[in-house]
Amino acid sequence: MQKLTSQSEWIARAQAILPAGGFGNFDPSIFIREGRGSRVWDEDGNEYIDYLIGSGPMMLGHSHPEVMEAVCNIIPKGQTFFANNTLGVELAEVICEAVPCAEQLRYVCSGGEADMYAMRLARAFTGRDKIVKFEGGYHGMSAEAQMSLAPEQLANFPLPIPDSAGIPQGVADNMLIAPFNDVDYIRSILAEYEGQVAGLIVEPLQRIIPPIPGFLKLLREECTRYGIVLIFDEVVTGFRLAYGGAQELYGVTPDVCTLGKLIGGGFPLAAITGRQDIMTYFDKSKVGAEGWLMQLGTLSGNPIAACAGLKSLEILRRAGAYETLREKGNAVMKMIHDALGPTGIGYQIVGDPTLFEVVFCDHQPLNYREVRAGNGNHSKIWDQCLRSEGIFKAPGKIYPSLTLSNADLEQTKHAMGKVGAALSETG
Ligand SMILES: Cc1ncc(COP(=O)(O)O)c(C=O)c1O
Secondary structure, eight states: OOOOOSHHHHHHHHHHHSGGGSOSSSOTTOOEEEEEBTEEEETTOOEEEESSGGGTTTTTOBTOHHHHHHHHHHGGGOSOOSSOOHHHHHHHHHHHHHSTTOSEEEEESSHHHHHHHHHHHHHHHHOOOEEEEETTOOOOSSTTTTBTSSOSSOOOTTOOOBSSSSOOHHHHHTEEEEOTTOHHHHHHHHHHTTTTEEEEEEOSSBTTBOOOTTHHHHHHHHHHHHTOEEEEEOTTTTTTTSTTHHHHHHTOOOSEEEEOGGGGTTSSOEEEEEOHHHHGGGOHHHHHHHHOOOOOOTTTTOHHHHHHHHHHHHHHHSTTHHHHHHHHHHHHHHHHHHHHGGGTOOOEEEEETTEEEEEOSSSOOOSHHHHHTSOHHHHHHHHHHHHHTTEEOBTTBBOOOTTOOHHHHHHHHHHHHHHHHHHHHHO
């Protein structure tokens, strides 16, 4: 095969073989060749400071030497066995010690898969069918999760709008969609559907939108009142907002929680965790064939992923890890204010110092519709200019990493200043 060197050749090759020219995840006009620490390089050798960090997992930085060493030590022992392995059990113990709701755990390979099982588990446990989900909440690619994920057309709540073709109406019939951070709406919908709702799934910090004070507590109280399984999707927030995740930071414990990204240290691993009396529905010997939720997967609990996850969580337990992450996040937030404040353009920094984004609007958005109403043209300029100034990020999110150095932050500040100037010119 002919050796290809330039990124444009790879782009052409991808366009020929991959639908839409990519893996479906990210802008297909860039190929990342390599990542080290806080930086990534594309196939043309351009260097970027990485605020995408693999869409979250690489919070310690790329190719962290201790994680790499642990993984390289076990690779010669084999890749995968399907049978139990000790690393997977050790990691499950570490997670259950850290995460308030976690009494038992099952592994899968992706966050979306974990969310799919969590919703099914709520149905198995309660014997009910309906699931409440928030508009704009992201829970992977299952049919349920595709309901009102990022709807272009807005419907009256609780009507779900599928974001994907190929989903039967029967799925929509059992989904109820609610606006995030709306206390009154949640109270009324749960009262109206009393006895029918199996589970309520929520990102405790939805994409970038923090919960208003008391919102998660209200969800907790209402789910308890109606016997609904409260599911926190902590695929992003787990081990990021705090070592014990959003449930530790906000002090609200769900019944079930899903984890992914950080727990696999950059390898494919995710998990469903929760109360033992609910998790027991994965055990046929306890609940019988009728109640049992069958769950398995070829690579679930893969030892290499578990090894990388164990080492990553060990590093995160070291003194000062979360303070450092927050300091770096706060430093970037301040740079944004310094760069955008003088432009006079309406903007808000939305999120938590551990993950956030700029939304170009005049007040803090509380839900999907308010984020969507922000100035999309300004957001496009923001993303494009940052990329051209050597900042690698996804539209809609900035992920600080622990490995950002002072030099990275200086360069980020310079880039933000340039983007502020570019935005000023657009008026
Ligand atoms: C909150 C949330 N849940 C679930 C997922 C799906 O995880 P995965 O991409 O591993 O399937 C994501 C992915 O970004 C996510 O942000």
